[in-house]
Amino acid sequence: MQSKSDISRAKILDAAALTFRQKGYAATTLAEIADAAQMKAGSLYYYFESKEQLLEEVLDMGMHRVHEAVAESQNRLPTGTSHEIRIKAAVEAHLTMLLKHGDYTSANIRIFGQVPEDVRRRHLRLRNAYAALWRGLLIRAQKAGTLRTDVDLALIRMLLMGALNWSVEWYKPGKKSIRAMADHICLMLFHGIGHEEPVQSPEDAAVS
Amino acid sequence: MQSKSDISRAKILDAAALTFRQKGYAATTLAEIADAAQMKAGSLYYYFESKEQLLEEVLDMGMHRVHEAVAESQNRLPTGTSHEIRIKAAVEAHLTMLLKHGDYTSANIRIFGQVPEDVRRRHLRLRNAYAALWRGLLIRAQKAGTLRTDVDLALIRMLLMGALNWSVEWYKPGKKSIRAMADHICLMLFHGIGHEEPVQSPEDAAVS
DNA sequence: GTCTATATTCAGATAGAC
DNA sequence: GTCTATCTGAATATAGAC
Numbered sequence: 343m344q345s346k347s348d349i350s351r352a353k354i355l356d357a358a359a360l361t362f363r364q365k366g367y368a369a370t371t372l373a374e375i376a377d378a379a380q381m382k383a384g385s386l387y388y389y390f391e392s393k394e395q396l397l398e399e400v401l402d403m404g405m406h407r408v409h410e411a412v413a414e415s416q417n418r419l420p421t422g423t424s425h426e427i428r429i430k431a432a433v434e435a436h437l438t439m440l441l442k443h444g445d446y447t448s449a450n451i452r453i454f455g456q457v458p459e460d461v462r463r464r465h466l467r468l469r470n471a472y473a474a475l476w477r478g479l480l481i482r483a484q485k486a487g488t489l490r491t492d493v494d495l496a497l498i499r500m501l502l503m504g505a506l507n508w509s510v511e512w513y514k515p516g517k518k519s520i521r522a523m524a525d526h527i528c529l530m531l532f533h534g535i536g537h538e539e540p541v542q543s544p545e546d547a548a549v550s
Numbered sequence: 551m552q553s554k555s556d557i558s559r560a561k562i563l564d565a566a567a568l569t570f571r572q573k574g575y576a577a578t579t580l581a582e583i584a585d586a587a588q589m590k591a592g593s594l595y596y597y598f599e600s601k602e603q604l605l606e607e608v609l610d611m612g613m614h615r616v617h618e619a620v621a622e623s624q625n626r627l628p629t630g631t632s633h634e635i636r637i638k639a640a641v642e643a644h645l646t647m648l649l650k651h652g653d654y655t656s657a658n659i660r661i662f663g664q665v666p667e668d669v670r671r672r673h674l675r676l677r678n679a680y681a682a683l684w685r686g687l688l689i690r691a692q693k694a695g696t697l698r699t700d701v702d703l704a705l706i707r708m709l710l711m712g713a714l715n716w717s718v719e720w721y722k723p724g725k726k727s728i729r730a731m732a733d734h735i736c737l738m739l740f741h742g743i744g745h746e747e748p749v750q751s752p753e754d755a756a757v758s
Numbered sequence: 759g760t761c762t763a764t765a766t767t768c769a770g771a772t773a774g775a776c
Numbered sequence: 777g778t779c780t781a782t783c784t785g786a787a788t789a790t791a792g793a794c
Contacts, residue, residue: 347777366664368576371769384772385778393770426744455660455719456574490745497734498743500720501713508712511663518705526705529742535706536634536740537698558759579787593760595789 351389353379356445359400363449363510367397367457398461404450405468408439412475425483426532432479434524436506441513441520448510476503502531559597561587564653567608571657571718575605575665606669612658613676616647620683633691634740640687642732644714649721649728656718684711710739 344352357378361370372393376383390396415435419428439447454462454469476499483489505527529535552560565586569578580601581591598604623643627636647655662670662677684707691697713735737743 350777366574366576368574369664372771373769381777382779383770384780387771388777391771452663456577456664488744490743493737493743494726494734497726497731498738500716501735501738504714504716504719505709505712508708508716511712512708518702523705526702527709529701530706530709530739532742532744534738534740534742535698535701536696555759580789581787589759590761591788592762592790596759599789601788 347389350379350381354381354386354389354396355399355403358396359404359445359449362397362400362453363445367453394458394461397457398464400446401450401454401457401461401465402468404444404446404448405465405472407444408436408447408450409468409472409475411435411439412472416479425479425486425488426528429479429483429531430524430528432476433502433506433527434520437509437520437524440506440510441515451507451510473499502527555597558587558589562589562594562597562604563607563611566604567612567653567657570605570608570661571653575661602666602669605665606672608654609658609662609665609669609673610676612652612654612656613673613680615652616644616655616658617676617680617683619643619647620680624687633687633694633696634736637687637691637739638732638736640684641710641714641735642728645717645728645732648714648718649723659715659718681707710735 354375358370358375361375361378365374371383372386373383375396376386379386386396390399412432412435415431416428419431438444440451441448454465457465477495480489480495480499484491484493484495489495509523562583566578566583569583569586573582579591580594583604584591584594587594594604598607620640620643623639624636627639646652648659649656662673665673685703688697688703688707692699692701692703697703717731
C-alpha cells in the first residue's frame, strides 16, 4: 500500500530519471524535473536534500534494476542450459532494461561519465558488482569450452558492453525488436559475420 | 605561419575540448576553460562569441578529425587490399583518434548526446557524412563476399561503433595497445569468439 | 590581446504561508 | 505536502583600462 508521499516521491524520481537521460545531469534544472512531476521546484526539497542526492538515487536504481534483470534472466533458465543461450538471455535482459523499461538504467548509462567525482566514487560499488556478474558469465562459458581460450575476456566484456550501451544513443523503438538485436549481437559475438567458413547453426551448438 | 592570435585561439580550443571531454558541456565553466588555457574567462570573448560557439567548433573539429583519419587509413592502402584488412585499418584509425590524439573526437563522442538541440541539429551533417564512410566500407565488403549476406549491416555498424566509442569510458593508456584492440575487435567481428569451428587464421583470409 | 570589474541572469536551496 | 517568495552564489557575458 502506497501513501501519497510514496507516490509523489516515485513521481519525482521518474521525472528526474527521464530528464537526466534526455538532457544530462548538469543541464537539467530542478524546475524541469518538478514540471515533469507536476509540482513546483521548491516542493522537491520535502523529499530530497539536494539535486545531487536525487542524482545518486537515480543512478543507484538504474544499476540495481539492470543487475536484477540480468540475474533474473539467468535464474529463469534450467540448470544445464548452454552458455550460448545463457549469454543471449543476459544480452536480451540488459537491452530490454536499457531500451524498454529503463529511464533509470539509460539515464545511468548516459550520464555516469559526467557526474561529480564524489558521486561517481560512491556509485562504483554497484557498477563493479554488475561487472562481476558478466565476468562470471563469460568465464564460465570459456571454461566450459563455449568460448575460445585465446581471447582477452576483459576486453571482450568491455566491447560487448559498449555495443549494448551505445544503443541508447541510436535505438528507436519499433524499428527493430530487442530480441532480433540480441540474436544479431550473439551471432556476431559467437560466430562472426565473415562468411569464409560455414557457420554451425545456433540450435546445433545448443544441444552439443 | 601562426600569429599570436592563432596560437591563443588554438590553446582555447584545446582547453575546451579537454575540459568538455572530462566534465561534460553544461558542467564546464568558461573559467575552467580559461584556466586550462592560462587565461582569464573574459578573454575568451575576444575569440568566441559564446560558450555555445566554442562548443560547436570543438564538436565539428572532433568529427572532422576522425573522418579524415579513417579516410586517410583507406587511401594509404594499395588497391586490391582485402576488405578485412581495410576494415581493420579503419577500426584502428578510429580508435587511435579517439584514444590517443583525440580530445576533440572523444569530447564529441562523450558529450554529443547532451548538447543543446540546435547545436546537435547543425552538427548532424558531419555525423551523417562520417556514417556514410563506414556504410560504404561495410557494403563493399559484403558485396565482395567478405561479409555474410544475411546480416543487417546498419545494425552491425551501430554495434561496431558502440564497441569502439564506448572505449572512451574505460580505456586506460598503457594497458593494452590500440593495435591489439583493433585485432581483437576484428577477430570478434569476422570470426566470432565461440570455438565450435576451427577458425581460419587472419593471414590465410587476407591472401585468399 | 588580455586583464579587472561588473552587469545580468538564473539555478539551487531555504522559509514560512496555507 | 505543496506552494510562493526570496536568499545566495555562481556563471555567462560586457565594458573599459592597460
